[in-house]
Amino acid sequence: MGSFQLDDFAAGWIGGAASVIVGHPLDTVKTRLQAGVGYGNTLDCIRTVYRRESVFGFFKGMSFPLASIAVYNSVVFGVFSNTQRLLSRQRCGEPEASPPRRLSDLLLASMVAGVVSVGLGGPVDLIKIRLQMQAQPFREANLRLKPRALARGERPVYQGPVHCIATIVRTEGLAGLYRGASAMLLRDVPGYCLYFIPYVFLSEWITPEACTGPSPCAVWLAGGMAGAISWGTATPMDVVKSRLQADGVYLNKYKGVLDCISQSYQKEGLKVFFRGVTVNAMRGFPMSAAMFLGYELSLHALRGDHAVTDP
Template identity: 90%
Template sequence: MGTNPAPGARGAAARAMGNFQLEDFVAGWIGGAASVIVGHPLDTVKARLQAGNGYGSTLSCIRTVYRRESVFGFFKGMSFPLASIAVYNSVVFGVFSNTQRFLSHHRCQEPEAGPHHVLSDLLLASMVAGVVSVGLGAPVDLIKIRLQMQTQPFQEASLGVKPRVAALGEQPAYQGPVHCIATIVRTEGLAGLYRGASAMLLRDVPGYCLYFIPYVFLSDWITPDAHAGPSPCAVWLAGGMAGAISWGTATPMDVVKSRMQADGVYVNKYKGVLDCISQSYQKEGLKGQDHLTRASFRYS
């Protein structure tokens, strides 16, 4: 026979369960779906600049994609993110909000006291959200990148590696998201779906810390004390500033992630994160990040 928990412990557990809010997941789902629809064309340009060849600038990339593939080229690989990013966004934002709320109430242990934003709570909740984002988002990002990059001109001479297929660049390697998943699992196993996950982990854990923490404190700072919550204008302003801070620092590792995930459409060029960083630096140096930073558009 087990012993019954103390009344205080039962009350704390009940308050913790009561702090769980499904609305955070719903809001994340709506935001994720909207961001895919609006942001996918720019994300395609970002992926081409980060992992493609022959683009001198963002405008040059846009013109090249439009000339070669028409307007539909900007929406390559969109069906899979549209079906999955909404769920991914829902889980990430829901996990952050509920983890932060749980930590705050567990620390206060007073049902009447409203959750007070403490840096340690926000930091831990952001790190948990970052880890969850990699577990869910790495396969989504991989499929999206592979579909976006498979129409790229293949430059065999510049790579100096053995191709995986005979007719390189003559026809797309993947017929769609399902075929892409099946091909990766067949040729690389289930672990192949998490190619680039280590770089994504190094991007998302600090990236979400540098997004959620500034967002929370900025929205609190902008919102007058008399208001119960931030206004839509405060949310947009705080979200935009937090996004700029987060993505400005996450871009270098996002470049590495995109290149590792694009690697494997036709050839295997990189042995790992350090090898990708080393090759990228040797070929382009630090200045190679400039146009990639300007092209970055985070919607996941």
């Protein structure tokens, strides 16, 4: 088998689907909190969403991520694994060997995956956030609204993912699908470095030397811890990204990343950039545990290995 392997992409697709199912309810809470309208804290947000929209409110907008984030994670995991493998084998000059990992290889592969993730994930994240946010009663926002929002009353702006995409392209052009992409780039490049690198080293550290690969329990624990670390540290830029992407459902407030940071700081202080850090870390653990476990077990099944092999 050559350096480029398609089974990494297939396993990433399965892992991505597992993570969406596990993490979407807390992702909805995180998005509502970070948009900064109507909720006091995490528990207040959960109670309010449940009271107004029942349990189904936590799964609002999940169909699109389930269909698209699985593909997105397929590409991210495939790009990371193949880039890291290519770098390692070029350095060692042994195409079929399994050379020891180097931090520099993992770092560069993580950065490449982060850049690729924005190209694919920007529109996916935007549609997900727009669908999650349109249930927010805009009259509570006490903000200047667009005329179209006032005329529409409490009716949803978007009737589903396809209508959301069509509306954004019609009103904002294709560039509108990449609203908040610069903030996402600043979040995802370091975010994936703090995602893949801790996972690789934690899974190796947990696994006894006598074992040929990490056990499912080790994969679950290392993946969950890596997710909590990555999402916890990414929270400040995730707040900015979420605000930029939610901007435009009922109103337009921000001109860009710096304007969003400036306005948010002036109105709410430094603490605003850590809004949702708890729910981010909480959702990061089960999502990433499900992601890596789905990835590793799928890879194990596809390759017919006798041991789980990390990316």
